[in-house]
Amino acid sequence: MMxxxxxxxxVTGVMVEELRxxxxxxxxxxxxxxxxxxxxxxxPECRAILREYGQSEREPSASWETVLGAEVRAAGGLIAELVxxxxxxxQALILGSPRxxxxxxxxxxxxxxxxxxxxxPREAEVVATLAVAIADQLDEARxxxxxxxxxxxxxxxxxxxxxxxxxxxxxxxxxxxxAGRLIARGSGGExxxxxxxxxxxxxxxxxxxxxxxxxRCRWVARWAREREHQHLVWGAESIVARAELLDGNADRxxxxxDRLVRRMRxxxxxxxxxxxxxxxxxxxxxxxxxxxxxxxGLARLRVLAAxxxxxxxxxxxxxxxxxxxxxxxxxGRLSEAEEALAAAGPVLRAAGRGLEAxxxxxxxxxxxxxxxxxxxxxxxxxxxxxxxVSPDLPPPALAAVVDLQAxxxxxxxxxxxxxxxxxxxxxxxxxxx
Amino acid sequence: xxxxxxxxxxxxxxxxxxHLLDAWSTGEADLFTVLGAALLHLEERCPxxxxxxxxxxxxxxxxxxxxxxxxxxxxxxELEEEGxxxxxxxxxxxxxxxxxxxxxxxxxxxxxxxxxxxxxxxxGSLLDEGVPDGVRTGAATAAGHLERAYQxxxxxxxxxxxxxxxxxxxxxIFLSMARAQVARGDHEAxxxxxxxxxxxxxxxxxxxxxxxxxxxxxxxxxLAIGKKRRALEFFTEVASHRAATDAHRAVAxxxxxxxxxxxxxxxxxxxxxxxxxxGEESELEGRLERRLRAxxxxxxxxxxxxxxxxxxxxxxxxxxxxxVERAGDGADDGADGPPVDPLEAFxxxxxxxxxxxxxxxxxDLLEARRGYLARGDGLxxxxxxxALVGIRIEDGRPDEARALASDLGPLALCPxxxxxxxxxLSELAGVLWSEAAGEPPSGATEALxxxxxxxxxxxxxxxLSARGDVPT
Numbered sequence: 001m002m003x004x005x006x007x008x009x010x011v012t013g014v015m016v017e018e019l020r021x022x023x024x025x026x027x028x029x030x031x032x033x034x035x036x037x038x039x040x041x042x043x044p045e046c047r048a049i050l051r052e053y054g055q056s057e058r059e060p061s062a063s064w065e066t067v068l069g070a071e072v073r074a075a076g077g078l079i080a081e082l083v084x085x086x087x088x089x090x091q092a093l094i095l096g097s098p099r100x101x102x103x104x105x106x107x108x109x110x111x112x113x114x115x116x117x118x119x120x121p122r123e124a125e126v127v128a129t130l131a132v133a134i135a136d137q138l139d140e141a142r143x144x145x146x147x148x149x150x151x152x153x154x155x156x157x158x159x160x161x162x163x164x165x166x167x168x169x170x171x172x173x174x175x176x177x178x179a180g181r182l183i184a185r186g187s188g189g190e191x192x193x194x195x196x197x198x199x200x201x202x203x204x205x206x207x208x209x210x211x212x213x214x215x216r217c218r219w220v221a222r223w224a225r226e227r228e229h230q231h232l233v234w235g236a237e238s239i240v241a242r243a244e245l246l247d248g249n250a251d252r253x254x255x256x257x258d259r260l261v262r263r264m265r266x267x268x269x270x271x272x273x274x275x276x277x278x279x280x281x282x283x284x285x286x287x288x289x290x291x292x293x294x295x296x297g298l299a300r301l302r303v304l305a306a307x308x309x310x311x312x313x314x315x316x317x318x319x320x321x322x323x324x325x326x327x328x329x330x331x332g333r334l335s336e337a338e339e340a341l342a343a344a345g346p347v348l349r350a351a352g353r354g355l356e357a358x359x360x361x362x363x364x365x366x367x368x369x370x371x372x373x374x375x376x377x378x379x380x381x382x383x384x385x386x387x388x389v390s391p392d393l394p395p396p397a398l399a400a401v402v403d404l405q406a407x408x409x410x411x412x413x414x415x416x417x418x419x420x421x422x423x424x425x426x427x428x429x430x431x432x433x
Numbered sequence: 434x435x436x437x438x439x440x441x442x443x444x445x446x447x448x449x450x451x452h453l454l455d456a457w458s459t460g461e462a463d464l465f466t467v468l469g470a471a472l473l474h475l476e477e478r479c480p481x482x483x484x485x486x487x488x489x490x491x492x493x494x495x496x497x498x499x500x501x502x503x504x505x506x507x508x509x510x511e512l513e514e515e516g517x518x519x520x521x522x523x524x525x526x527x528x529x530x531x532x533x534x535x536x537x538x539x540x541x542x543x544x545x546x547x548x549x550x551x552x553x554x555x556x557g558s559l560l561d562e563g564v565p566d567g568v569r570t571g572a573a574t575a576a577g578h579l580e581r582a583y584q585x586x587x588x589x590x591x592x593x594x595x596x597x598x599x600x601x602x603x604x605x606i607f608l609s610m611a612r613a614q615v616a617r618g619d620h621e622a623x624x625x626x627x628x629x630x631x632x633x634x635x636x637x638x639x640x641x642x643x644x645x646x647x648x649x650x651x652x653x654x655x656l657a658i659g660k661k662r663r664a665l666e667f668f669t670e671v672a673s674h675r676a677a678t679d680a681h682r683a684v685a686x687x688x689x690x691x692x693x694x695x696x697x698x699x700x701x702x703x704x705x706x707x708x709x710x711x712g713e714e715s716e717l718e719g720r721l722e723r724r725l726r727a728x729x730x731x732x733x734x735x736x737x738x739x740x741x742x743x744x745x746x747x748x749x750x751x752x753x754x755x756x757v758e759r760a761g762d763g764a765d766d767g768a769d770g771p772p773v774d775p776l777e778a779f780x781x782x783x784x785x786x787x788x789x790x791x792x793x794x795x796x797d798l799l800e801a802r803r804g805y806l807a808r809g810d811g812l813x814x815x816x817x818x819x820a821l822v823g824i825r826i827e828d829g830r831p832d833e834a835r836a837l838a839s840d841l842g843p844l845a846l847c848p849x850x851x852x853x854x855x856x857x858l859s860e861l862a863g864v865l866w867s868e869a870a871g872e873p874p875s876g877a878t879e880a881l882x883x884x885x886x887x888x889x890x891x892x893x894x895x896x897l898s899a900r901g902d903v904p905t
Contacts, residue, residue, distance in 0.1 A: 091587065396846070399841075399845035399846045401859075405841075405862065410866070
């Protein structure tokens with residue numbers, strides 16, 4: 001009987017014995033694929049034999065592409081079946097039923113998670129978890145190892161990025177590490193590797209390792225620019241700008257984001273990304289003391305996006321308008337600022353952005369202090385209690401709020417504690433975005 | 434692994450046979466299960482199916498069942514062998530400095546039922562122990578083990594192990610997972626997982642050994658959704674269940690005692706605890722026994738029995754001394770004295786309070802608060818925090834009460850702190866500060882009582898069977 005060595009693809013006695021006993025978890029088809037890989041890659045004799053059988057099976061033929069396309073089209077119904085189940089039931093179904101072990105389904109779910117990441121990160125994370133489970137079950141014999149590894153890497157990468165967005169940095173790091181390991185096994189093309197690199201950079205920013213993120217982003221941006229991968233350049237630039245903002249370099253962030261918005265204008269197939277960049281620019285301008293320019297930019301965004309802004313983007317726009325108006329105190333526009341910030345809070349809360357809602361309220365308290373209305377400021381600080389129940393507040397934000405309330409309740413001058421709290425919360429918001 | 438196919442209630446003639454044979458051929462069910470299900474169905478439900486099976490060839494069910502039983506016996510021996518191999522492998526990996534759990538799904542040789550069982554047992558003990566390193570962190574670790582166990586289980590072939598045996602482990606995993614989910618505050622998932630655990634338990638043939646675990650999981654879910662009396666019934670049933678382990682009995686007695694105490698029935702609480710302590714004293718693990726004894730102090734104190742509480746405290750302290758002695762010189766790790774267990778400090782504080790030694794009580798409660806904060810157990814630290822605020826209000830020290838009530842930053846930083854509870858504590862501080870300095874704040878007692886109610890609510894929302902210290 002022919003023997004294959006496991007490392008080099010040769011048949012071995014152990015393998016045959018496992019096949020006989022049924023203890024090798026890999027199916028016969030996968031074993032055959034393994035053997036063919038070996039034959040084609042390493043052994044001239046085998047290659048000659050294979051040539052007699054015509055082209056390699058691994059070349060996706062037109063019919064193969066048709067099959068994958070059909071899988072993607074059929075995925076809608078399967079997704080509807082999965083998303084209504086509890087995680088355990090869905091996982092059991094994915095593992096137990098070949099209907100769900102489809103590349104097309106995994107890819108549709110990765111896309112879905114990516115699409116929902118900005119507006120509904122919690123729901124998107126559930127979808128990404130299932131995408132990981134499906135990708136893990138794909139049969140390499142059916143799809144080729146390259147396609148399967150690529151699907152796994154994509155699912156892990158989007159899952160990691162969503163976990164980061166939800167504040168679970170250690171789980172996010174593990175998922176991104178897994179994606180990195182899969183990429184090292186040859187997954188995907190270079191653009192995809194760069195995307196995962198960017199996800200890693202966002203994680204680094206969230207973990208407070210902005211400088212490291214900037215170094216990696218610069219490398220990605222240079223690479224992407226040479227190959228004209230615009231989205232990757234934009235992604236890298238916006239991460240660098242965020243790191244600069246966190247590092248206190250608001251002017252540099254403004255310069256970078258301004259350039260970015262100019263380049264993105266009208267070119268982006270997903271305007272939500274351009275709008276996000278415009279909001280980032282307004283944020284940087286506020287931090288750089290360019291409140292007037294920030295307001296102009298936000299006014300343009302109102303016209304440009306009309307009613308198309310996502311819930312949290314709308315809330316963020318209002319909050320930034322409030323912040324910018326507050327900075328223009330000399331123009332006597334504090335009441336307008338108050339109005340905008342007061343309107344932002346409920347919108348942000350409804351969009352599940354409790355942390356940003358807290359920040360808006362702290363800014364309202366700051367406004368009252370500047371207007372020499374200490375009772376009003378105190379009342380705003382008391383209102384924060386209600387927002388403590390928001391599930392997205394990480395412990396440092398909770399601590400910042402209660403540590404703000406203590407001195408103000410003691411009757412201390414509120415300006416300094418408010419400024420401190422504002423600093424902590426602003427940083428947390430930038431890390432979470 | 435999909436559930437074992439149950440025959441449809443009224444299939445057309447012949448369909449039942451195909452259905453079961455399909456399940457067998459795809460490995461969803463083994464022969465033993467297939468024939469067992471057929472027999473059950475034939476006898477209990479559907480005469481039409483009986484006809485269907487008779488034709489075209491009669492099946493000798495008894496002979497087939499006997500064959501299935503023989504196979505099952507063989508599997509039990511194989512499983513024992515698998516368990517032995519696993520123990521050797523784990524020892525080998527540990528000696529090589531490899532964390533077997535970290536590589537669980539990558540190591541082919543660990544893909545066994547024995548490994549899934551091993552992880553489930555590990556998680557179960559962690560939950561029974563009250564996850565000493567901070568409830569939420571410990572529950573997360575337990576949940577991690579259970580996740581891995583489930584991933585292993587899903588990849589095991591029913592044809593090799595027998596579907597009922599896989600169902601047994603599945604039930605064990607789901608029921609423990611439900612407890613861990615309640616402890617982490619994920620009630621919706623816990624309810625679903627507990628019901629899946631119950632389903633697996635039924636399908637595994639209602640094994641008595643898992644019944645106490647089922648009752649514990651149901652009790653936690655009942656608590657999480659506010660059904661206290663129902664939860665108490667479940668806990669009481671576990672405490673006297675003949676198949677319950679010592680740890681299960683202790684955990685159930687503790688939980689029942691706490692519920693009784695919180696419901697204003699401290700005498701009933703004392704009864705639960707004494708039964709558990711008398712029945713299992715020599716068998717209990719040190720930590721569980723100390724938790725029972727500390728709870729006994731709190732319950733006796735709540736019943737207003739200062740002498741009984743003092744006696745219970747003496748027993749608790751004696752137990753601690755023994756534990757320190759047993760641990761040897763290294764127990765305090767070079768510190769000035771033995772490590773202070775915050776639960777014991779809390780219990781001592783309660784007894785001193787009952788005895789009117791308020792200064793000593795305050796010292797112990799401060800110690801307890803510090804200890805719980807160091808552990809990151811926000812709920813337990815809140816109990817000490819509220820007790821201290823209460824003492825200062827009652828002693829007419831409103832400024833000190835306000836200062837302490839506002840010191841919420843360290844509590845907010847505890848991992849997994851209950852956001853509702855923190856909001857309640859902030860509100861309490863707000864009420865205390867709303868009056869002029871130096872004046873006893875009006876409404877303080879009410880606000881404090883509200884804080885305590887919120888704390889009890891937070892505890893029950895996190896379940897009680899997997900909770901460590903819950904000293905309200």
